[in-house]
Amino acid sequence: MKAAVYRSYGPPEVLKVEDVEQPSIQDGDDDRVLIKVHSASVNPFDYYYRKGFLPVRPSNGLFKPKQQILGIDVAGTVEAIGKNVSKFKIGDHIFGSCLGSHAEYVCTRENKISLMPRNLTFNEAAAVPCAALTAVQALRDAAQIKKGQKVLINGASGGIGHFAVQLARLYEAEVTAVCSTSNLVWVKELGAHHVIDYTKEDFTKNGIRYDVILDASAARTFFSCKRSLTGTGFYMTENPTKPGFQLIQVLLGSLMGDKKMKGAGLTNTGGENLELIRELLEAGKIKPVIEKTYPLSQIAAAHRHVENGHTKGKVVVEIAT
Ligand SMILES: NC(=O)c1ccc[n+]([C@@H]2O[C@H](COP(=O)([O-])OP(=O)(O)OC[C@H]3O[C@@H](n4cnc5c(N)ncnc54)[C@H](OP(=O)(O)O)[C@@H]3O)[C@@H](O)[C@H]2O)c1
16 A cells, blocks of 8 residues: 655655555454545644654654654545444444554554544545544643633634634633634634734733633743633643643643643543534534645645644645545
């Protein structure tokens, strides 16, 4: 099968589309599903691994990557199933989380995928899992968002941000979205009550206080946002790895028992959370926005696009043509 492979850490050019051995369901893989990948998205996670960012090296190889095919989101068709798989049958259209999805075939556990929402294309479904799951877990679980709360989403036009705006609105919060000038209109259309253009206004200096600040861009620090929080409010950062300072402030905050700051990462892929997202998508309550779709042969360009840090919604790689 064809896959985008990287055999050394480095720039997007280290990614090469090559013929590699196709995965299969082996004895003992009884809860696994073999998926013929139609589409996969590119997440910042992919370029962190490709670049060999320091925190990934202990698990993925100090000098060269052990896991050489990237991709964590998938939409495709069930090709084969292990003998204990009960939720899916061959031919089902599915979406979900799956390491190594930038390839024509991939295997994952059945609890990491769900049936694809009937109203979405493969490309749309592939744009959803990591970003939407992270947004749900940040707002519902970490923030325990409540009706009427003032919620600010920084980085509202990105992968996580555009789902967070829609979800916060669904949870009946008063939503302020922060993004750059060209994204103001569509972010408002997604449901934000208020929009702030970060190129023209610093939200930490306008005197307004929020119950929740979700910094999906990690462009701000906890310390700069602290004065914009209500007495019981807190700041959540989505990126405790960039540029290392985020990690330090989360660690410092927890050591000092500062309840005003939380890391809000993706801890639970698949399962009930993915099922909830599937239902919201199918009911038309949330929707993915795709800025651009690339063929697998242009995987390096897709990485460059995401690494630029200004993705509008999601970038998708179309693998089956
Ligand atoms: N911890 C976890 O488990 C976890 C899981 C998923 C993602 N993440 C992390 O969360 C972060 C966001 O992920 P993503 O997929 O949403 O990234 P993304 O799609 O690249 O979005 C980033 C957004 O940040 C905005 N931005 C850039 N500079 C900004 C600034 N100075 N002020 C405000 N916004 C700014 C951009 O909007 P404009 O184009 O409008 O500038 C862009 O839309 C990434 O760092 C990712 O690694 C963490």
